Amino acid sequence: MNLMLSAKNELALLIVLFVLSACSSVNKTATSGHFSTVLIDAGHGGKDSGGTSGLHNPLFIREKDVTLDTARRVQAILKRAGLHTVMVRDGDYFVELDNRVALANRLGSGTVLVSIHYNATGSAAPKGVQTFFWHANSHGLATRIQSRVVEATGETNVGVTRRRLRLTRNPEIPCVLCECAYLTNPNELVKVADSNYRQKIAEGIAAGILEQYRIGDSGTSPVPEIWAPLSRAQDGRSF
Ligand SMILES: [Zn+2]
Numbered sequence: 001m002n003l004m005l006s007a008k009n010e011l012a013l014l015i016v017l018f019v020l021s022a023c024s025s026v027n028k029t030a031t032s033g034h035f036s037t038v039l040i041d042a043g044h045g046g047k048d049s050g051g052t053s054g055l056h057n058p059l060f061i062r063e064k065d066v067t068l069d070t071a072r073r074v075q076a077i078l079k080r081a082g083l084h085t086v087m088v089r090d091g092d093y094f095v096e097l098d099n100r101v102a103l104a105n106r107l108g109s110g111t112v113l114v115s116i117h118y119n120a121t122g123s124a125a126p127k128g129v130q131t132f133f134w135h136a137n138s139h140g141l142a143t144r145i146q147s148r149v150v151e152a153t154g155e156t157n158v159g160v161t162r163r164r165l166r167l168t169r170n171p172e173i174p175c176v177l178c179e180c181a182y183l184t185n186p187n188e189l190v191k192v193a194d195s196n197y198r199q200k201i202a203e204g205i206a207a208g209i210l211e212q213y214r215i216g217d218s219g220t221s222p223v224p225e226i227w228a229p230l231s232r233a234q235d236g237r238s239f
Pocket of ligand 1 (some may be wrong): 043044050051063117118
């Protein structure tokens with residue numbers, strides 16, 4: 001009897017040890033990206049509509065509406081996956097770019113910033129997905145989001161672009177800005193108007209973030225850090 005009990009106890013102990021070691025290895029992998037919070041930035045808002053599909057287009061879409069919709073979808077997926085999320089805005093109101101940067105810096109290390117935008121130009125031809133980054137520590141995240149959004153949507157891969165913008169240069173945490181599609185391209189506009197397509201975009205963005213969360217920069221090519229002065233309002237681009 002005693003022998004049996006002790007055998008049982010030993011087995012229980014082994015199971016506990018196994019579970020503990022499994023947990024610790026999961027944790028190690030899970031923290032490779034060195035973040036647990038995602039600051040999701042829906043571009044524009046309030047008085048700033050961002051780009052539009054064009055006033056004369058029968059299908060009139062404002063960038064600020066689809067960025068918020070996409071951001072909410074990304075948040076829902078990340079929350080289900082157990083990540084902590086913070087929304088820069090969760091409604092139709094304006095937040096200054098510098099305040100978005102300040103919020104990112106207040107959250108600080110352990111957070112990454114993902115800014116969601118839709119592109120618009122004066123011509124109907126440009127199309128595709130493009131992700132911007134500036135700091136070397138943001139290249140892996142940009143690469144993963146870019147390839148996952150292209151994979152999820154089947155859209156043209158414009159690529160990952162290193163550009164000094166207020167939301168890629170100024171935050172002190174890893175930060176990227178994704179231009180998910182062109183509102184001025186007739187084919188992409190019709191797709192973006194469909195909530196199923198925005199869900200696909202959101203799934204791509206979230207998949208890229210979760211991949212970075214799990215394995216960090218592993219497998220992505222490193223880039224050197226480049227110093228540049230802070231990006232200012234008078235430098236131009238409105239994001
Ligand atoms: Zn924008």
